[in-house]
Amino acid sequence: MKIFGIPIFPEQASTFAKDVDALYFFIFAVSAFFALAVAVSVIYFGIRYHKTHDGEIGARIEGNLSLELLWSVIPTVIAMVMFGWGASVFYHLRRPPAEAMHIYAVGKQWMWKFQHLEGQREINELHIPAGQPVKVTISSEDVLHSLFFPAFRTKIDAIPGRYTELWFEAQTPGSYHIFCTEYCGTNHSGMIGTVTVLEPAQYQVWLQGGGVEGTLAQRGAKLFNDLTCSTCHLDSGQGRGPSLKNIVGKTVELQNGSLVMVDEAYLRESILNSQAKIVKGFQPMMPTFQGLVSEENLVALIEHVKSLSPDATTAAPATGAPSAAVSTQKPAAAEKK
Amino acid sequence: MLDKLKIPDHHYLHDGHSLRSWLLTKDHKRIAIMYLMSISVMFFIGGLFAVGIRFELATPQGDFVTADTYNKFFTMHGVIMVFFFLIPSIPAVLGNFLIPPMIGAKDLAFPRINLLSLYIYWIGGIFTLYAMISGxxxxxxxxxxxxxxxxxxxxxxxTAIGIFIAGFSSILTGLNFIVTIHRMRAPGMTWFRLPLFVWAHYATSLVQVLGTPVIAITIVMLAVERGLGFGIFDPARGGDPVLFQHLFWFYSHPAVYIMILPALGVMSELISTFSRKTVFGYSFVAFSSLAIAVFGFIVWAHHMFVAGISTYAAMVFSFLSFSVAIPSAVKMFNWTATLYKGAISFETPMLYAYGFMGLFAIGGLTGLFLATLGLDVHMHDTYFVVAHFHYIMVGGAIMSYMGGLHFWWPKMTGRMYSEFFSRVSAIMVFVGFNITFFPQFVVGYLGMPRRYHSYPDEMQVLNVMSSAGATVLGLGYVLPVIYFLWSLKYGQVAGPNPWGASGLEWQTQSPPLTENFLKVPIVDREPYDYEHLVAKEKHLV
Amino acid sequence: MSNAVVHADGHGHAHATHHSALQHHFDTMAQQKEAAVVGMWVFLVTEILFFGGLFAAYMVYRIWYFDAFAEASRSLSLFWGGLNTAVLIGSSLTMAMAVRSAQTNKRTATVNWLVLTMILGAVFLGVKVIEYADKFEHHHVPGYNFQWASHEAPAAGAPSTLLGAGEHAPATEGAAAAEGHRELSLNADQLQLTTQIYFSLYFTMTGLHALHMIVGIGIMLVITWMAWKGKFDDQYYTPVEMAGLYWHFVDIVWIFLFPLLYLVERHV
Amino acid sequence: MSGHVSPISLYITIFMALMVLTGLTVFAAFIDLGQFNFLVAMIIAAFKAALVIWYFMHVKYASKLTKLTVATGLFFLAILLGLFLVDYGSKAFTQLPPFLS
Structure with a gap:
């Protein structure tokens, strides 16, 4: 929206935009009402009760309990409405639907790297189809960043050592800003990009155009061989490491008897800190790959492993500790069921 | 009548003229004056950085300074303004000067610690300025x-060491106020006869004493991590970067209330004095200060809704955040009600008070947007946040500080400033401020992130408006320096109570004696008793 | 409060003759002392929150890296830790006695108790030096030289014979037997990473605690000198009491640090 | 005026109690109480701290204001630690560490 050619309101390009803006206008209206009410009374009183002669004093009014209670309770009620509405929008923002298309993003000083499952890799550009929920899983290679799509009204910090995620469903084809909103050093303001929303058909065409290296999972499969993972993780289950076939989304028992759900966080941890949680019945002999696999290759490997479990729905990433036993947020885990 | 007034022969400014008599003073008033000079210097240094920032942002390309320089500009602007201006501003200057006379005491409970806090502030400032100059x-x-x-x-x-050291200055000031307010009140000065300014400073002191040590330990952990290679926050060494944010905001959110609570206290005094009326709902206003101080400690994670905290925690903290809105709203409504049937006049301090009410209302209400989870995701770390907290800290705290300074200037120096120029300055500050920061709400909702050295072209018009307003605002701040200095020599003699105010501090001469009162006062009345003041003028004097 | 301010004689309340230590802005010694006590406690409250920040960080990492904390904690010497706890509690007793002596006008006793407190403080710091030196030797100081070797001797600084002679002999033997047979849930690389967090916290916490003790001994040197000069009597002993409050607080911090750092999981 | 003077025997008793409790906390650490080890250690430490505060630091004989000050400090420490757990505890909602579950 523009007034005199000055943009004053961002485009509404996702399904959230309308929800968030509705909330915005509600709070705006409430705020405007109270601000005006106070402003008008203050100015009116200033004129009406202006001092007329020296030595004049105001009426002695010490207070009024029912008025005090009234203007304590009313703001409380309004605030609770705001909280409830805001929380429900937020809950929605944080729950990607199961059928969401999956994209990986890596923040790095000072660029955004995106990887599609089909293999396309983009820097500071992102192409997505309209009318399709898209889930972006984000990590960082160095310091904190924050991936912000103003037209979609959503953002999340990129935290080194963890996965975070956001999702949106773009509606209107077009090009929109991508910003980094968490200060990340010298060229923070250069860490911007463009997200291009395409009609689904156009998106398919765009997909065909790139993809020289094969899909993300295929790249992962190649890495799986190059890093000699394949010599131990045999599909038969007879190797020195457990078979990775059909394990994603399953629960496995560890050496110490505890159970763990195989999701992205567990896979990530097992690659980087291989001996943190060893599946029961196997020797702790896998080397760690900390520092040997980049964040991009890591997601390729994870995607490869996930492709070995065709039936599993996408496991939610962890937002817990980098390598400890904490895993998915509770609501995330609950929703998967 | 004014002709008869003259500056008294004996007062605290004449109690020794040597540099030594200032540097080794234990008089809270002299310490306050030295704080005033120190924080004014810091304010203008911090302001220069703001000028640099607004100059750079006049064009979308980063063409005035390099990105590195720009990043240093906004960092130094923030560090100096927050830790070396806003936090000490009202407590260390006005609070230091006024709390003892307001409660009828000769001095703060620990005069030497008060002086020590000033020295600590200087040492911290020197560290920070050194860090600034050396790169x-x-x-x-x-x-x-x-x-x-x-x-x-x-x-x-x-820089971190500078902040660490300055933090102790803040702690000692708070400690001194708490003990003073508890133990040094004059006979008859009960808790509910305290001016609301004192209540607000009591609440502020709680925050200073309880919050500041946490930022101190956080800085220690950061320093050992950076200096000694310890692993505490670095994810490469198993640490959690988000833990830092938790610890940082445990102090830095309450720190906002160190800045604004004393400002709210000043407001109660100004509005009461210039409407010649007792504050509506005294006890609600008094307790709302305490409520804000306590609630301030349970809302910090609303700075971290998109920083990777759990959804559950985000909801808890959003809910708690709204709790601060209630006492703030109560205060606004009570001030409005105070004006009802008052005898209102618009001297400069009242102009600032009116400006404050407008700007603080906007600042507070925009806080609701940011406490609301679904909206904060979009607005977090954009210029909307920048505009919001400038409305609170500049529109609120600095407006109030300026109002208070104009209000008590005659008490501090014994002389009046130019009423005409001070009104011009107050209006310039109000207008300039709004032109500067209101466009930032708009550009923030458009999505412009904070701390950006360059930005998309379509956002330029709003940024140019902002930069233009900053010019007016800056001039509005320079003007008082001139007429205040002028008033020291040429200003009209003010007399003990130029405003007809009711507080105990106005019952003694201006400038006050070193021991504030000739004799210890005994208090037998409620605060803000204008009827009695008038009666006394008519019949007794 | 405003107007009918009746002026009274400011010194009307203080009937008694003025004590030489009464400052001009206080009316009575009682007011002055109470102000000092409250002021000191407010300061100690800031100290509680100061260490509270560290405890919060400790709590978070202990939740995350419990096994590493347990493992690293077993590398600390229970002997030295326990000894230091006893020494510090002892110094709290001597400090309390020093205050009591000041209260009861016993000048020499005050000085003696203060000196004894300082000696115990110095013993504590000496033991800390031994422990730190041991950490340096084993590369347990976080930083680029940090090296965690698993399955190392449980308590390098403390000969087990000394432990055996101690009051907790049976339990200790049990633990020693279990040591070495424990199946670790963490491998060497992970321990390297996460024990470093433990030791970062260990050194920050004990370092700051030791710093507080050094400051405390410094304060006590001044107080001892004042006591020696006879500055205190049963009317005015506030500085001794303030130093005491500070010293006891430092003791309390250690009372928590000891189980948090030395006793994470000893029973395996 | 001179404040409360506690008898020496009280100080000795407190000292002995503190030493015994120290022994107890070490002793308890070597018994496998599962998740309660931490709890026991903290309760003993809190009890020891309370003895020091109450008797050595004379809070028992101090003014209400002093008691209030001490309580305020502990209350805000509880806020700090408690609200940290709101975040860190809920991240690990399903797998709390042994001493918290």
């Missing part, structure tokens, strides 16, 4: 890890 620091005033721990190669540790 600056570029982490933002928030010092988020891991950038501050491993990413930045600027003077993080000297």
């Amino acid at each position: 600056g620091v570029d982490t933002g005033w928030t010092f988020y890890t891991p950038y501050s721990a491993t990413g930045s190669n600027t003077n993080v540790v000297p």
